[in-house]
Amino acid sequence: MRSSSKNITLAIKESDGMAAFGERVSATPGILLRLREQLEFIQKAKNILEMKRDHLAAEVNKLLRDLSSNREEAEKSLTEAYDYLKISYSKLGHSGFSSVASSVGLVDVRTSVRTIIGVEVPKLIWPETVSEQQGSLENLLEPTARQAAEKLLLSLGKWLKLAEVEASVERISVELMMTNRKVNALQNIVIPNLTQLITRIEEQLEEEDLEDFFKAKKMKSIIRGKRH
Amino acid sequence: MTHLLRPDEIQKLVNADSVQRLAEQLMATDYSSEGELQGVAEMSRPRLEKLRASELEEVFLRKMVSRLFFISSISPVKVKEFVLAYSRRFEFENIKRVIRAKHSGEKVEQLIPLTKEQTLVNFEALLEAEDLATVIKMLPERRYAPSAESLNLYNEYNTTLVLESQLDKIYYRAVLLAAKKLKDRDVMRLIGMEIDVRNILTLLTMNVRKVKPELVEHLIIPGGTLRGGRLVSMVQTGIGEIQSLLEGTPFARSVGGAVEAIGGEIEMYRVEAALLAPFFERVKSTVNKSLGISYVMGYLIRSEIEAKNLIAITMAKQLKLSVDILQDIVLV
Numbered sequence: 001m002r003s004s005s006k007n008i009t010l011a012i013k014e015s016d017g018m019a020a021f022g023e024r025v026s027a028t029p030g031i032l033l034r035l036r037e038q039l040e041f042i043q044k045a046k047n048i049l050e051m052k053r054d055h056l057a058a059e060v061n062k063l064l065r066d067l068s069s070n071r072e073e074a075e076k077s078l079t080e081a082y083d084y085l086k087i088s089y090s091k092l093g094h095s096g097f098s099s100v101a102s103s104v105g106l107v108d109v110r111t112s113v114r115t116i117i118g119v120e121v122p123k124l125i126w127p128e129t130v131s132e133q134q135g136s137l138e139n140l141l142e143p144t145a146r147q148a149a150e151k152l153l154l155s156l157g158k159w160l161k162l163a164e165v166e167a168s169v170e171r172i173s174v175e176l177m178m179t180n181r182k183v184n185a186l187q188n189i190v191i192p193n194l195t196q197l198i199t200r201i202e203e204q205l206e207e208e209d210l211e212d213f214f215k216a217k218k219m220k221s222i223i224r225g226k227r228h
Numbered sequence: 229m230t231h232l233l234r235p236d237e238i239q240k241l242v243n244a245d246s247v248q249r250l251a252e253q254l255m256a257t258d259y260s261s262e263g264e265l266q267g268v269a270e271m272s273r274p275r276l277e278k279l280r281a282s283e284l285e286e287v288f289l290r291k292m293v294s295r296l297f298f299i300s301s302i303s304p305v306k307v308k309e310f311v312l313a314y315s316r317r318f319e320f321e322n323i324k325r326v327i328r329a330k331h332s333g334e335k336v337e338q339l340i341p342l343t344k345e346q347t348l349v350n351f352e353a354l355l356e357a358e359d360l361a362t363v364i365k366m367l368p369e370r371r372y373a374p375s376a377e378s379l380n381l382y383n384e385y386n387t388t389l390v391l392e393s394q395l396d397k398i399y400y401r402a403v404l405l406a407a408k409k410l411k412d413r414d415v416m417r418l419i420g421m422e423i424d425v426r427n428i429l430t431l432l433t434m435n436v437r438k439v440k441p442e443l444v445e446h447l448i449i450p451g452g453t454l455r456g457g458r459l460v461s462m463v464q465t466g467i468g469e470i471q472s473l474l475e476g477t478p479f480a481r482s483v484g485g486a487v488e489a490i491g492g493e494i495e496m497y498r499v500e501a502a503l504l505a506p507f508f509e510r511v512k513s514t515v516n517k518s519l520g521i522s523y524v525m526g527y528l529i530r531s532e533i534e535a536k537n538l539i540a541i542t543m544a545k546q547l548k549l550s551v552d553i554l555q556d557i558v559l560v
């Protein structure tokens with residue numbers, strides 16, 4: 001059992017079997033082995049996080065492309081719906097329009113959650129097709145009001161879709177940022193420090209080995225000298 | 229009909245820049261005696277700029293109602309019976325508004341203004357009613373109450389359309405009964421055409437907007453000039469065939485162009501305008517050739533159309549709707 005009085009300054013503290021920074025430890029082969037195992041593990045973890053980061057970035061870019069076209073569609077659909085609303089409102093007058101509007105039922109919008117690369121994002125479920133929307137319009141037969149209501153419902157669908165995409169972009173971006181920080185921390189701080197520590201321990205152990213070798217050689221020559 | 233607005237006056241209003249300008253133009257017409265418009269000339273500029281289309285709407289509705297009931301007050305007995313039956317349309321429209329509001333739990337925004345002398349229905353009590361069932365119980369049974377069948381359909385399909393349609397049937401039955409006693413073919417033809425317009429619009433909307441086809445026969449109002457079979461086919465047939473279904477009717481030519489989809493979309497306001505155009509032409513020709521009861525009928529219809537035109541123009545000015553579209557909505 002060899003122990004060294006020289007402790008490595010960039011030391012490690014064991015915690016749950018993992019290396020962390022903080023205390024001085026001895027430079028022993030056992031410690032060296034464990035450190036090498038930890039380095040390998042951390043490098044694998046860094047690779048996985050990099051892959052996650054790349055996937056998250058790709059997903060955000062895809063969503064951002066969708067976002068821009070979704071927003072344009074949503075705005076266009078709302079403008080169109082307002083045009084039809086204006087026609088119906090003019091035709092029926094304020095009191096007539098208010099009356100037919102009161103016969104429009106509520107739109108059933110439900111929320112759910114789905115995951116994208118482990119990130120929870122909201123999912124909205126609403127009647128997307130004309131036939132599914134009939135429920136809220138079943139009392140509305142005035143032709144211009146009905147057409148305006150259908151346009152509004154379709155537009156609502158596009159805004160809900162946009163909201164879904166925006167919320168997804170926000171959450172995935174936060175996760176991307178955190179993952180990036182972890183990757184950077186591992187790449188720029190943890191791995192270099194660990195590598196440096198391993199190198200210093202290796203050098204220390206080599207030095208000790210060399211010292212032992214020379215000591216053993218001297219002992220041998222002394223013993224041979226006495227015999228003669 | 230000299231106090232009704234002439235086509236050139238309507239056109240001038242269509243081209244007005246704003247609600248305020250429109251109100252100023254109306255000061256030179258029969259509307260200048262109405263409450264709000266009396267004050268328009270004296271309004272300060274800031275107040276005038278706040279003039280809303282909905283304020284003028286009430287003026288137009290009151291004028292329309294008062295004209296119709298004035299005619300009934302000066303008519304001989306048989307004609308009075310008919311004019312009163314015809315004028316009940318405002319009452320029925322108000323009942324429909326209450327029904328819609330109670331069904332959905334909303335408040336009634338505004339009713340067509342009717343004085344106590346102009347209606348048998350206690351609308352204040354109807355508005356206070358807790359729910360739709362109470363409203364129906366409160367309606368004077370003989371004249372207004374929907375049948376048990378329509379109530380069952382309402383409960384089955386959870387739609388007020390059947391109740392509204394039932395009210396329309398009650399209304400038109402009474403009008404046709406009163407009109408028969410006058411023995412005037414032109415009056416019967418005009419009422420029949422009006423019923424046709426309502427039925428065709430209902431069925432076209434059901435076809436184009438894919439509304440429940442099983443309700444069709446309950447929504448058709450009897451008494452029109454078009455027979456039930458032809459009407460029912462309008463729900464099932466392709467929209468392009470509608471014109472051939474209307475062959476031989478006054479509506480065929482005008483509807484043909486309107487039901488063509490523009491950019492894949494059928495504009496319902498154009499379809500409605502196309503259906504109303506031949507009806508309005510018939511009204512004008514009836515008025516021009518007769519001085520009897522059909523002249524009175526023509527006056528009643530034109531008064532109502534004038535009110536609707538003015539409401540449409542005023543709202544369109546406030547909403548900055550294009551003049552092209554407004555020209556389609558307004559009947560001149």
